[in-house]
Amino acid sequence: MSQAVVDVPPKGGFSFDLCRRNEMLSGKGIQPPSFRKTGTTIVGLIFKDGVILGADTRATEGPIVCDKNCEKIHYMAPNIYCCGAGTAADTEAVTDMVSSQLQLHCYHTGRVSRVVTALTLLKSHLFSYQGYVSAALVLGGVDVTGPHLHTIYPHGSTDTLPFATMGSGSLAAMAVFESKYREGLTREEGIELVCEAICSGIFNDLGSGSNVDVCVITKGHKEYLRNYQMPNPRTYVSSKGYTFAKGLTEVLTTKITPLKEKVEVIDASDAMEE
């Protein structure tokens, strides 16, 4: 029986080897580290000349707001943008990955990317991970076939809609859309409606907050309006300032560890013998 151990390259996909150990640990009361989620309100709507996407800017780690001004509208192609809700790492990674795949496809075909291409790449990736890649996306763009808006769920299903909302604040935003959306909105009306929907999420959902990002995509032109509205300004700023002069803090003990080692050579006369 050969004892040879072949160096096998690591298999792709997820490794569930530690699941039993994690279960045992949580049984003992040790909490798993919480990962960064984008609580989120993301929306998209189709207006007369194209697509408008909107998002809030709060990223949460359990109950803590870890980023007060993060970017949730990700670039996919010059004419396609994607808002992401769910685990921040998953949305970033999946949109970056598909964005590179789209660019390669663009070079290969010699044509401007289509929204359905991005849709198919995203949905097949998410489906093959059976919902474990926790990314809920609102994908919008304008290509030769016209404006498109799609929602993509973590399990890989997609919907094509004239207006869509995702994330923890989706119910609040959808309420605004259902009452005020109509076909053939102008650019100004569309942006106003998107801001209203995001603000509804920001103020009524604990997982969403801070500012409103808007992205307007029309035929041949796009506008990424970062922090279009900032309805949560920082109102208290300490008059004393936040720098502290030397000597204000009491020193209790001092210990100095030199970083450079002192090496003593004892006997240099004995040459090394072979």
Add this chain to the structure above:
Amino acid sequence: MDLNLDAPHSMGTTIVGVTYDGGVVLGADSRTSTGMYVANRASDKITQLTDNVYLCRSGSAADSQVVSDYVRYFLHQHTIQSGQPATVKVAANLIRLLSYNNKNMLQTGLIVGGWDKYEGGKIYGVPLGGTILEQPFTIGGSGSSYLYGFFDQTWKEGMSKEEAEKLVVKAVSLAIARDGASGGVVRTVIINSEGVTRNFYPGDTLPLWHEELEPQNSLLDILSSTSPEPMST
């Protein structure tokens, strides 16, 4: 109340497929739910596989979309290789092969319906598990539980196109009235030798059933009007 927005997207659904003298009529509601939230109130559950074969999807939205995408691709290749439109039987069998061979991982009930020149209009049911059954009519989805008795009583052979479509719309609207996971609009697709016709019946055009009420004007309207009108019976 926890809406469970992380639940996988499922189509609660009522789907119906019925043959008539000369073709088939497929019908479905339009509600896609994520836990207790309606994620899409106007979805299209009847997807095209080829020019003459359509598929009604129920169960997990992701699983049914992926299966229909694969089968559409295989049928496209099959059509190019054989030089003529695919038969409904071939489409149904391809669906069945995917459903059966991946039965542990998929959760989707499908109805394949279409028209071809050899067999005419045919309906095949491919429920969970991957059985294939050729039937004159079939129902599926969570709302279908409420329709078994209705079809036993009302179905008959050799209906006309109008009768068949009316039956389908009535059936789906009955299921919508009783099943929480079905709702929205009723979509139908009629396939026969002449081609394909898609119809759309908005929710407010559907008949109301026992104890369902007409929408009432809100009494709050009185507050906004200048002179209060006396209540009339």
